Amino acid sequence: MSSPTLSRPPRETGPRVERGLLVAIALGVGLAGGALALALALAVGALHTGSGAGASAKATTVIEPVPRSVSAAGSSGVNWVAAYAQAAPGTVDITAQAVTSENTPFGPTQQPVTEEGSGFVIDGDGRILTAAHVVAGASSITVTFQDGATRGAKVLGVDDSSDVAVLRVAPAGLTLHPLALGSSGSLAVGDPVGVIGDPLGFDRSLSTGVVSALERTIEAPDGFVIPHAVQTDAALNPGNSGGPLLSSQGQVIAIADQIATGTNEFGRSSSDTSTGVGFAVPIDLAKAELSKLERGEHVTHAYLGVSTTTTTSTPTEQGALVEAVQKGTPAARAGLRAGDVIVSFDGTAIRGASGLIDALAAARAGEKVQLTVLRSQRRLTLRVTLAAQPTQAE
Numbered sequence: 001m002s003s004p005t006l007s008r009p010p011r012e013t014g015p016r017v018e019r020g021l022l023v024a025i026a027l028g029v030g031l032a033g034g035a036l037a038l039a040l041a042l043a044v045g046a047l048h049t050g051s052g053a054g055a056s057a058k059a060t061t062v063i064e065p066v067p068r069s070v071s072a073a074g075s076s077g078v079n080w081v082a083a084y085a086q087a088a089p090g091t092v093d094i095t096a097q098a099v100t101s102e103n104t105p106f107g108p109t110q111q112p113v114t115e116e117g118s119g120f121v122i123d124g125d126g127r128i129l130t131a132a133h134v135v136a137g138a139s140s141i142t143v144t145f146q147d148g149a150t151r152g153a154k155v156l157g158v159d160d161s162s163d164v165a166v167l168r169v170a171p172a173g174l175t176l177h178p179l180a181l182g183s184s185g186s187l188a189v190g191d192p193v194g195v196i197g198d199p200l201g202f203d204r205s206l207s208t209g210v211v212s213a214l215e216r217t218i219e220a221p222d223g224f225v226i227p228h229a230v231q232t233d234a235a236l237n238p239g240n241s242g243g244p245l246l247s248s249q250g251q252v253i254a255i256a257d258q259i260a261t262g263t264n265e266f267g268r269s270s271s272d273t274s275t276g277v278g279f280a281v282p283i284d285l286a287k288a289e290l291s292k293l294e295r296g297e298h299v300t301h302a303y304l305g306v307s308t309t310t311t312t313s314t315p316t317e318q319g320a321l322v323e324a325v326q327k328g329t330p331a332a333r334a335g336l337r338a339g340d341v342i343v344s345f346d347g348t349a350i351r352g353a354s355g356l357i358d359a360l361a362a363a364r365a366g367e368k369v370q371l372t373v374l375r376s377q378r379r380l381t382l383r384v385t386l387a388a389q390p391t392q393a394e
Contacts, residue, residue: 078192083250084206089146089177090121091196091243093203094130094153094167096138118197118243119143119167120252121178126171127294128153129286130242131257132163133221143169146204157293160222161301161389163257164286165242166293179244182251184230184282187211195234195256197243200273209234209276217357218258218279223393224301227354227361229279230254236278245280254280302363303389305329310352311341319343319374320356334384336373344372365389 096115101108117134121127128143135141141153151169158165191211199205213231220226230245236259245254260277289299306329311321319341325331336342342350345359346369363369365388373380 078194078208078248080194080206080208083194083246083248084196086250087120087179087194087196087244087246087252088204088206090179091146091204092119092121092128093144093198094119094128094134094242095142095144096135097140097142098137099139116198116201116239117241118239118256120196120242120244121176122166122181122290123178124171124176126151126169126174126176127156128167128169129252129255129290130165130167131255131281132158132160132165134242135165135167136160136221141167143167144203145174147175149174157296157299159289159293159299160391161220161224161299162226162285162289163220163281164255164289164293166290180251181283181287182247182249182253184228184253184284187214187230187253189213192248193230193232193234193253194246194248195232195236195240195243196246197240197256199235199237199239201239207235207274212277215354215358216279217354222391224389225357226257226281226285227357228282228285229257230282232278232280233276234278235274235276237273240278252283254282255286257281300365301389302360302365302367302386303330304356304360304384304386305331306336308342308353308356310354317343317374318351320350320353330384330387334371334382336371336382336384337375339375341374342371343374344370346370360386 094117096117098113098115099110100113101110115134115136115138117130119128119130119134122129135155135158138155141155142150143153144150151174153167153169156166156168189211192208193211194206194208196204196206199207209232211230212233214228216229216231217225217227218229230253232245234245236256240256241258243256244252245256247253256278258279259272259274260279261272261275292299305326306322307324308320308322310318312318320343322331322336322338322340322342324338325336342356344350345356346363348355348359350356350359363386365386368383368385371382371384373382
C-alpha cells in the first residue's frame with residue numbers, strides 16, 4: 001500500500017489549496033486544508049514533454065483496438081466528431097528549443113533541450129495561445145499546423161502568474177482556423193469537455209470527459225497560485241500543455257496545464273501520465289489579460305504578502321488563518337500578524353483560504369482595501385494598500 005507523504009508548502013501571497021492524496025512532481029503545489037492543515041500530498045506535473053540533447057521524448061505505447069462508438073454523438077449526446085472537425089484545424093503543435101547549463105567535473109557545459117506542447121490559434125493575424133511553461137526560456141519556437149505547415153513563432157507576451165503565453169507566426173501563406181473563446185464562468189460539474197493536443201507525441205489527439213470540479217487552485221510557474229482552475233477527467237498527458245479544453249460546442253473554455261499523480265510505496269511518483277485528475281487554466285483568466293499580452297505589456301497582480309490556511313475562527317464563522325507574514329509587504333505594513341484570521345476583504349466575507357485567493361485575484365495592485373481580522377477574540381479593521389506581485393514567490 002502506498003502512504004501519503006509530507007510536502008513543504010511554498011510561501012505565497014495568498015492562501016494555499018486544500019490538500020489531496022497526491023504528491024508533488026514537477027510543479028509542486030503547497031496545500032493546506034482545515035484548521036489542522038493536514039499535510040498529505042499533491043502531485044501536479046506540467047503537461048509538456050522535454051528531453052536533453054535536442055531529442056524529443058516519444059512514448060513507447062502499446063496500442064490496442066477499441067470498439068467504435070455506437071453513434072457520432074456517443075453516450076453523452078455530444079457530437080465530438082463535429083466538435084473535433086471544428087477545433088482540430090486551429091490546434092497547433094509547439095516545439096521549443098532551449099539551452100541549459102550544467103556543471104560537470106570538467107566544468108560547465110551547455111545542453112540543448114527540446115520541449116513539446118500544444119496551443120491554438122486565436123485570430124487571423126497568427127496569434128496563438130498556449131501555456132507559458134511550454135515556451136519558458138526558449139531560444140527558438142516552431143509551430144506546426146494540421147496541414148503540416150511549419151512556422152517560426154515569436155513570443156509576444158508571457159504571464160508566469162497565470163501560466164499563459166501569446167505567440168505569433170507570420171500568417172502569410174497559411175490558412176488559419178481561429179478557435180472561438182467561450183467562457184469558463186458558467187461551467188458546472190458534470191459538463192462534457194474535450195481536449196485536443198499532442199499527448200506523448202501523438203499529434204491532434206482528442207480525449208473527452210467531464211468537468212470533475214471547479215474552483216481548484218494550482219501553482220503557477222513563478223511559485224504563486226492560479227485561482228479558479230478547472231479539474232477534468234479527460235485524459236491529459238505530457239504534450240497536452242497549452243492545448244484547448246473545449247466545451248461540447250467546440251469553444252475553448254480553459255487551457256490544459258497540469259496533471260496530478262499518486263505515489264508508490266517508496267514515496268515516488270507512480271506515474272507521470274493521466275490519472276484522470278487534470279487541471280486547466282480558465283479561459284476567462286486568460287481573456288482578462290489577453291490584450292496586454294498581445295502588446296507585450298507586463299501583467300500585474302495584487303499582492304498581500306501572507307500565507308494562510310482555512311480555519312474555523314468561531315463556531316459559526318470561517319476565515320483565512322494567517323500562518324506567516326512576509327517582511328516588507330503590504331500585510332506587514334498594515335500590521336497583520338501570524339495567528340490573525342481574515343474574515344472580510346473590503347466588505348466581502350472571507351470564508352476560507354480559497355476565498356482570500358479569489359478576493360486577491362479580483363483586486364488590483366495599488367488598490368486600498370479594508371480587512372476585518374479576528375485577533376485574540378477581538379475584531380480589528382486594518383487598511384492595506386496592495387502592491388504588485390513580485391516576479392517570484394519567496
